[in-house]
Amino acid sequence: MSFRSLKQVTSKTLVLSSTNIDTDQIMPAKFLSMTTKAGLGEHVFSNLRYNTDGSETDHVLNSPEGKASEILVAGHNFGCGSSREHAPWGLTDYGIRVVISSEIADIFRNNSLKNGLLPIIIEKRAHNWLLENPGADVSVDLETCEVHLPRNGGTYKFEIDAFSRHCLMEGVDEMGYLQGQSDAIAEFEANRG
Amino acid sequence: MPSTLFDKVWNRHVVVAETETNPATLYIDLHLIHEVTTPQAFTELKTRGLKVRRPDRTLATIDHSTPTLINADGTRPYHTKQAETQVETLLANTKEHGIETHGWDSDNRGIVHVMGPELGATQPGMTIVCGDSHTATHGAFGAIAFGIGTTQVGHVLANQCLLMPKPKTMAIHVNGELPTGVTPKDVILHIIAEIGMGGGTGYALEYRGNVFEEMSMQGRMTVCNMSIEAGARCGMIAPDQTTFDYIQGRKFAPKDFAASCADWLTLATDDGAVFDKEVHIKAENISPMVTYGTNPGMGISIDSLIPAAASEADQDALDYMQLKSGNKIAGTKVDKVFIGSCTNSRLEDLRAAANIMKGRTVAQGVTTIVVPGSVVTKLQAEDEGLDTIFLDAGAEWREAGCSMCLGMNGDIGAPGDLIVSTSNRNFMGRQGPGVRTVLASPETAAATAIAGVITDPRQVETAA
Incomplete structure (x- = not known):
């Protein structure tokens, strides 16, 4: 399965400023019983978005602006905890294509890259600016690895490994690449006995 | 050049070396799988017409969505139909692909990170992955073991390899x-x-x-x-x-043990x-520790005072926990105690808790559940009479599984409950919406169950 390629994303930001937002918060365990990926966007941040009776809260995630946003700005150490890929599945299904924070947990970052969701770790100054300016018109360019902040916010570089960047820009996943290495894998297995 | 344990194990598993443009292709010796993070991966294999490359390097069990109670008629009270479907999907997928599976009929069934070591499948020098972040457990044997997402579960099923930048x-x-x-x-x-x-x-x-x-x-x-x-x-x-x-004597222990x-x-x-x-x-x-906030880094010595909030986030955590800076954490009233999880559900953990609970009674109103990590562990504990100690104390003795660590199977607390838990995460709502979790050792959890308030186990006299 491939995903939609990602080169440039321009959107108003959705800001969740809490630090250490873990994947249990992004996708509570009760939604992990699914055997497909369908419809997880409805459940993303469920505890913030729904009252106990199932009605919607007035959280920004339920607002038309929130739902239209493709760039999520989150507090430090986003996506920590459980390895559940249901977290990025939920975010992409909700409509998010880029997550920006000052730190993003390893497994979440890795899972995001495999689902067309670009995780960006940005320097503190830009992060603070983004946290303080929810709804700002931000542009992300994967070609140049730059985040453009509006008004006098400036332009900031971010880092991403060449392979992940290539996969995201071309909308290809890694399964095909690994399949292409099957001879090398067979040789490795043979040599180990 | 002198190298680290990590580098030595890593280097033994590089199939294709890392370059400037591509990550390393790393061979995986053991792939542990369970019902929650695999169904979409098996679907992916099916869609692409791929087979499991090494069923002999894959081991399956069911643990997260499984009930820890049994009905009087022997049936299992699944929390939801979806949970049951998920378990059945795993069993069907592993049968189709010829993967050794420790399901309901196996004494080795249990939490995946308890099962691997108990079977002797976890060995030094291996690379081990599982769609679960607590796979690091197996590193205790000198293995490189780490959690992966479902996409990578698919990669390992099909290729027995992962693309990995070196940490x-x-x-x-x-x-x-x-x-x-x-x-x-x-x-x-x-x-x-x-x-x-x-x-x-x-x-x-x-x-x-x-x-x-x-x-x-x-x-x-x-x-x-x-x-x-x-x-x-x-x-x-x-x-x-x-x-x-x-490892010696366990099912998968190497035949040439001395050489290994x-x-x-x-x-x-x-x-x-x-x-x-x-x-x-x-x-x-280091002292006996408990957490006071909403992430595992917010831990303090059990005999110290709850620290002042250093940030807004800290204050939010204290508010959620309904705890005040400057107060003692010991003496805080609790509603439930959970002894179990891949962190602390092994025989030694159960012995430690039983040693404290022996001859004592759980405080009134404090629901205490003890959930062994595997069927084997449960049977061993019962052989030693630990189940009797827990039951006599008024605790519940459950079937093996992940249970209240993440509450996927319906074992959760009520909103507002304070749960002292031997598990690994005290995130907001992890053990149920509005539930407040305090992480602790089995000893502290047991002492707390008896007293009904957070209790330093060093204050409890034990026989041993």
Whole structure:
């Protein structure tokens, strides 16, 4: 399965400023019983978005602006905890294509890259600016690895490994690449006995 | 050149070396799978017409969505139909692909990170992955073991390999003499409090020093298990005689055991090897620990005062926990106690809890559930009469599984409940919406169950 390629994303930001937002918060365990990926966007941040009776809260995630946003700005150490890929599945299904924070947990970052969701770790100054300016018109360019902040916010570089960047820009996943290495894998297995 | 344990194991598994443009292709020796993070991966294989490359290097069990109760008629009371479907999907997928599966009929069924070691499938020098962040547990044997997402579960099923950038290495030295009553859980909670919740992000940890050398395998597993709570995907301890004694005689132990041990001994970090970062902790400074906030890094000594909030986030955590800075954490009233999870559900953990609960009664109104990590562990505990001790004390003795650690199977608390839990995460709402979780050792959990308030286990007299 491939995903939609990602080169440039321009959107108003959705800001969740809490630090250490873990994947249990992004996708509570009760939604992990699914055997497909369908419809997880409805459940993303469920505890913030729904009252106990199932009605919607007035959280920004339920607002038309929130739902239209493709760039999520989150507090430090986003996506920590459980390895559940249901977290990025939920975010992409909700409509998010880029997550920006000052730190993003390893497994979440890795899972995001495999689902067309670009995780960006940005320097503190830009992060603070983004946290303080929810709804700002931000542009992300994967070609140049730059985040453009509006008004006098400036332009900031971010880092991403060449392979992940290539996969995201071309909308290809890694399964095909690994399949292409099957001879090398067979040789490795043979040599180990 | 002197190298680290991590580098030695990593280098043995590089199929295609890392280049400037591509990550390394890393061979995976053992793939552990369970019902939650695999169904979409098997669907992916089916869609692409792929087979499981090495069913013989794959081991399955059911643990997260499984009920821990049995109905009078022997049926299992699944929390939801979807949970039952998920378990059945795993069983059908593994049958179709010829994968050894420890399902309802196996005594080895249990939490995946309890099962692997119990079967002797977890061995030094291996690369081990599982769609679960607590896979780091297996690093206790000197393996590179880490959690992956479902897409990568698919990669390993089809190719027995993963594309991986190499992490940096961090040595965590704990030397000296642990004070009486300090357990492996306290050691790891202390480490996480010290380096912080994101302190290990991007690193592979190696736990070094006499404290770990003197620790049992079960204790080492508790420590490595929580590496991810400091942000590290894997945490390792060099294999030694303690490791070998644990593996010997188990189902998957190598036939040429002496030769394997000789090889495994060469894996230890060489003198003079360089880590990217090193942390030194004095064992004497570690006390029994509990958490007071909403992440595992917010831990304090059980006999200390709740610290002042250093940030808005800290204050939010205290508000959620309904705790006040400056107050003692000990003496806080609790509603439930959970003894179990891949962190603390092994026989030694159950013995430690039973030792404190023996001849005592759980405080009125404090629901206490004890959930062994596997069927084998449950049977061993019952052989030793531990079940009787728990039941006589008024605790519940459940069937093996992940249970209330994440509450996927419906074992959750009520909103507002304060639960002292031997598990690994005290995130907001993890054990149920509005539930407040305090992480602790089995000893602290047991002492708390008896007293009904958070209690330092060193204040409880025991026979041993």
